[in-house]
Amino acid sequence: MTFINYAAKEINCKIVYYGPGLGGKTTNLQYIYSKTSPEAKGKMISLATETDRTLFFDFLPLDLGTIRGFTTRFHLYTVPGQVFYDASRKLILKGADGVIFVADSQKERMESNVESIRNLETNLKQHGLDLAVLPYALQFNKRDLANAMPTDELYRVLNYKREPTFEAIAPNGKGVFDTLKSVAKQILVELRKR
């Protein structure tokens, strides 16, 4: 749900990072936070357990600059990945303008990736959103690990609609901004169509 405020001259969009638990969603946001200048970002909020597992969501507001005189602001959210937090995941997807799926490249996480994409599709539907048309990018994270699967194999199993894909190593930032830019651009292009 894009929020256009003509009085404040602002466009606000919501991007949700989705994917299996421990895939690197929170790490993506932490990297973005660490690399953004103080004027361009708000506080990062993490509703997490004592062991740093996301409990409800992480939230990071980001100003990307102005477009046609309007401040362009993106609200980035991550969902908790564990299967039993499905109710919370559903809530966070509400009103999403775009989704980034953070896949864990490790072979043994393949099934969790597949299940999480299916869950994403189902939960979007319940909000009347369709993954087939929603701005979307697929990130293959943890490329640094020895047990990472080849990307063409990951692509074959996980790609949903020939969406843009990015290899990433979230802790050192590889692929992090490219993924974000891709979805942000898709959202703005959508906006132009209206």
Next chain:
Amino acid sequence: MASMDLVLYEEEIHLLEEVLQRLRHDSNARAVFLIDKYGQQMASEGEIENFDTTSLASLTAGNVAATDSLARLIGEREFSVLFHEGERDHIHISIVGKRAILLVIFDERSSLGLVRLRVKRASGEFDKIFETMAEKAVAGAPRPGSAPTPFSEITDDDIDALFSD
């Protein structure tokens, strides 16, 4: 999907702000906020500079979303009012016009009873404004500043410029 978008024009913001101003004044509150259910701030009045308004909006919406789900779990449609009591400052949260959240922050200069009373009155006024907005949106009546949208003209260069650094 486009139908879910929320577009606020200046005249509407001003109407909403007028109600907020009156509410803040009459309830003696520190600050009052109108927040979209998806976590975006629509309008605010009062000691705004003392608060991280973006975080407030997002957490309030998260709070309401979680509480709504709780309500449905026990067979209620929603909990229409939430109240959080602190040592000095308190938070009163209520739903207005179906899609917006009204957040009132107050301290000992006010009271829960007073806030409740004033919120009730303001809610009726917000309902009316939102109804009119919805009717206008359905009628598709031409409105000042509405056409053509500045975004239909966005170029690829505009978008690339956002990411230039």
